[in-house]
Amino acid sequence: MSKKLIIDDTEIEVEDGITLLQACEQAGAEIPRFCYHERLSIAGNCRMCLVEVKGAPKPIASCAQTVNELRPNPDGSPNVILTKSALVKKAREGVMEFLLINHPLDCPICDQGGECDLQDQAMAYGVGGSRYVENKRAVEEKYLGPLIRTFMTRCIHCTRCVRFMTEVAGVDELGLIGRGEDAEITTYLEHGMLSELSANVNDLCPVGALTHRPWSNTARPWELRKTETIDVMDAVGSNIRVDSRGPEVMRILPRNNDSVNEEWISDKTRHVWDGLKTQRLDQPYVRRGGKLRPATWEEALGVVTQKLAQTEASRIGVIAGDLCGAEEMFALKSLMDRMGVANVDCRAAHEAFDPSLPRSSYLFNTTIEGIDDADAILLVGTNPRLEAPILNARIRKRYLKGGCEIALVGAQVPLTYRYEHLGTGPAALSELADGKHAFAEILSKAKAPMVIVGAGAYRRFDGEAVMALAARIARAAGKDKAADWRVFNVLHTAAARVAGLDLGFVPGKGGLDTAGMLEFAKHDGLEVLYLLGADEFDMPPPDDVFVIYQGSHGDAGAHRADVILPGSAYTEKSATYANTEGRVQLGLKAVFAPGEAKEDWAILRALSAQLGHTLPFDNLTELRAAMYKQAPQLQRIDDVTPATEDPCSALIAREGKVSDTPFAEVISDFYLTNPIARASRVMAQLSALKAAAATDARVTPFGTDEASVQYQMSPEA
Amino acid sequence: MSILSEIFSWWGGNTWGTRFTIWKIASQVGEDEFGNRYYLQRSGVGPLGKPRRFVVYKDLADASKVPAEWHGWLHYTVDDLPDENYKPRAWQKPHKMNMTGTGKAYRPKGSILRPQKRERATGDYKAWKPE
Ligand code: SF4
Numbered sequence A: 001m002s003k004k005l006i007i008d009d010t011e012i013e014v015e016d017g018i019t020l021l022q023a024c025e026q027a028g029a030e031i032p033r034f035c036y037h038e039r040l041s042i043a044g045n046c047r048m049c050l051v052e053v054k055g056a057p058k059p060i061a062s063c064a065q066t067v068n069e070l071r072p073n074p075d076g077s078p079n080v081i082l083t084k085s086a087l088v089k090k091a092r093e094g095v096m097e098f099l100l101i102n103h104p105l106d107c108p109i110c111d112q113g114g115e116c117d118l119q120d121q122a123m124a125y126g127v128g129g130s131r132y133v134e135n136k137r138a139v140e141e142k143y144l145g146p147l148i149r150t151f152m153t154r155c156i157h158c159t160r161c162v163r164f165m166t167e168v169a170g171v172d173e174l175g176l177i178g179r180g181e182d183a184e185i186t187t188y189l190e191h192g193m194l195s196e197l198s199a200n201v202n203d204l205c206p207v208g209a210l211t212h213r214p215w216s217n218t219a220r221p222w223e224l225r226k227t228e229t230i231d232v233m234d235a236v237g238s239n240i241r242v243d244s245r246g247p248e249v250m251r252i253l254p255r256n257n258d259s260v261n262e263e264w265i266s267d268k269t270r271h272v273w274d275g276l277k278t279q280r281l282d283q284p285y286v287r288r289g290g291k292l293r294p295a296t297w298e299e300a301l302g303v304v305t306q307k308l309a310q311t312e313a314s315r316i317g318v319i320a321g322d323l324c325g326a327e328e329m330f331a332l333k334s335l336m337d338r339m340g341v342a343n344v345d346c347r348a349a350h351e352a353f354d355p356s357l358p359r360s361s362y363l364f365n366t367t368i369e370g371i372d373d374a375d376a377i378l379l380v381g382t383n384p385r386l387e388a389p390i391l392n393a394r395i396r397k398r399y400l401k402g403g404c405e406i407a408l409v410g411a412q413v414p415l416t417y418r419y420e421h422l423g424t425g426p427a428a429l430s431e432l433a434d435g436k437h438a439f440a441e442i443l444s445k446a447k448a449p450m451v452i453v454g455a456g457a458y459r460r461f462d463g464e465a466v467m468a469l470a471a472r473i474a475r476a477a478g479k480d481k482a483a484d485w486r487v488f489n490v491l492h493t494a495a496a497r498v499a500g501l502d503l504g505f506v507p508g509k510g511g512l513d514t515a516g517m518l519e520f521a522k523h524d525g526l527e528v529l530y531l532l533g534a535d536e537f538d539m540p541p542p543d544d545v546f547v548i549y550q551g552s553h554g555d556a557g558a559h560r561a562d563v564i565l566p567g568s569a570y571t572e573k574s575a576t577y578a579n580t581e582g583r584v585q586l587g588l589k590a591v592f593a594p595g596e597a598k599e600d601w602a603i604l605r606a607l608s609a610q611l612g613h614t615l616p617f618d619n620l621t622e623l624r625a626a627m628y629k630q631a632p633q634l635q636r637i638d639d640v641t642p643a644t645e646d647p648c649s650a651l652i653a654r655e656g657k658v659s660d661t662p663f664a665e666v667i668s669d670f671y672l673t674n675p676i677a678r679a680s681r682v683m684a685q686l687s688a689l690k691a692a693a694a695t696d697a698r699v700t701p702f703g704t705d706e707a708s709v710q711y712q713m714s715p716e717a
Numbered sequence B: 001m002s003i004l005s006e007i008f009s010w011w012g013g014n015t016w017g018t019r020f021t022i023w024k025i026a027s028q029v030g031e032d033e034f035g036n037r038y039y040l041q042r043s044g045v046g047p048l049g050k051p052r053r054f055v056v057y058k059d060l061a062d063a064s065k066v067p068a069e070w071h072g073w074l075h076y077t078v079d080d081l082p083d084e085n086y087k088p089r090a091w092q093k094p095h096k097m098n099m100t101g102t103g104k105a106y107r108p109k110g111s112i113l114r115p116q117k118r119e120r121a122t123g124d125y126k127a128w129k130p131e
């Protein structure tokens, strides 16, 4: 059904159930607002969105009233809504004046200046002066942790921050106490907020009451160059905007993408920014006499060339890390193919993926947006809250709508929704697969079930067998479901993984995988190990093997390396990433790499020429053309190639014996999962805070209070 | 100053020609604390419709040598000459010419001529150092 309205002389037909504010927007009228936010519940407490409805005695808060709640006109004609009348103008001016009574006039020293809703709307809808001569109220500063700087006198009590923390982040840490002039936003107990999404409240705050503490007072929004790019901290591929000034990244903010991150990003994505300026590899190094010494590019490439040329192909190993773009992986793979090296791998040790199976066997096939439609979710060996906080927020969003059963097999971790814990290891999974467990029935009865397999399940010795079990569950659950509904999902933890698998960056014929290479190195078999930004494993001991490290940060790999080739971080190169859904996204270069560091594909291109196996491309365009030939799906930027083949039967064919070991928690410290994060001071601070909170009885670190889990919107809402 | 340069080098200071011309058409009205002398045209007016005003610098000719009190008069902003009653404001610093281009020019910290550590600037990063 639809409803007819007349908004400022334009007649418009709108859907049922939408708010007046949305209706006005559809009619092209701009309504100012502070408390209303598309992705949060409606509060209706700022009154900035007042409109006049003909026949109503008073102006109406348009964000809090639906079109169906309007009183029908006696003669049945459509309701008339005015957004530009004298009454509305006067109402807005009145609201604005009240808001500004207690708001300090400190715009020149306020970090929000230039991107402040209150500033803009005071310009557009306010009156020129103030009639208020009394003292303004003062509010004590609050401590909300290392990410949020507060200036509580600036707060206009829109409660967006409170609603975000409760609804999206799922932690009941922030609230509004007191009434009227005494109203204050507080954490009640004055402890830092510990949620992996907390910094989003700084974006939401329409004024400068909550601002970013780590980069406070360093830049003005209008002097920054904005680059829209992609995040690599997890496999979600959040859309971000990197703001830079000159050669320096000043801040990282989220970009809206409804099918990926909506408009949130995790604290790690945002505040890893200072890691981009520390521990940088800015010149080549070569180990001489047991010590790494600075070298020129010619020297370093010369040493690498000599070593690679002298070594038998079967004794060379290549591992690509978690943050690599598709371009450099493609360049490295092509070079190794030309040299006949088969020991190449982009997977962590014991990851049971195989690109020769259908592509859907290693993708999040339901898609992140698809979570909104799911009605039964089985999590296997995963803690989405730490592995992909944004995806976890999506699941919570679905959970809040009601009517979605969630269960977990694996370590019992605090998630932001209620779930049924079915067991800790493969045993529970076998039961489910055999249909012996009650939840198997829930899955098969559900209209849109999902099985999400996490790193705890697929990254282990018997990963193939575990994945086969999960596939069996998925196949049983997927019977008689809508033809295009995909049940089986893999949740990756590394931004580089899907593109790597798409490019076939796995051992060739007779080649060794990551675990095999490291083992081979221990037995003096491997002579040269080429690490492309790979740090996440125990480095082989010195003397056994000659390690070449190409990367951006001095971490495990660089410490162990015999030659260091300085590459660029994700903000310093244009690269393609495929997220866990297989959505291909293009990251752009925001700033140049520091010092002598070069873009990674260019380093490999230069190396290939020295080795006499010159790669057939001289620029990124040519490289991409060659890459698209090999992996056409990488061409579809911003798109998911829908999975046509069902992965289940292929996965089930790999069935085997499973051990009893419970699924491990793969992320021990959310804030320190990659070299950039480990170089970041802010991340170290957060990690310490979280560790300290674990022993503090007052807070539940990353925990969920029963109350916030129980918080549910009514199913109809 | 050698005789030759006093005749020819107008860029180093006033030449004999300048002094002669000014002596011919103008008479001195005052002198500031630095020894720069100021002259007013005796008869007739200049392009601004007022008698022309001149400064003859002591030594090196540099426009920034004119102190504040004479600057207003010299540029036709005020007509009154700064007399003995002139008192600088409490917040006024003693006048100093622009030192750019001289040995006393300002050099920021970290300049090659002032080898101190420079302050943190945009784009600085901490490089990794082995061990
Ligand atoms: S702190 Fe900001 S977001 Fe929170 S209630 Fe105040 S103005 Fe709104």
Ligand code: FES
Pocket (backbone or CB within 6 Å): A032, A033, A034, A035, A036, A043, A044, A045, A046, A047, A048, A049, A050, A061, A062, A063, A064
């Ligand atoms: S936006 Fe409607 S009351 Fe705040």
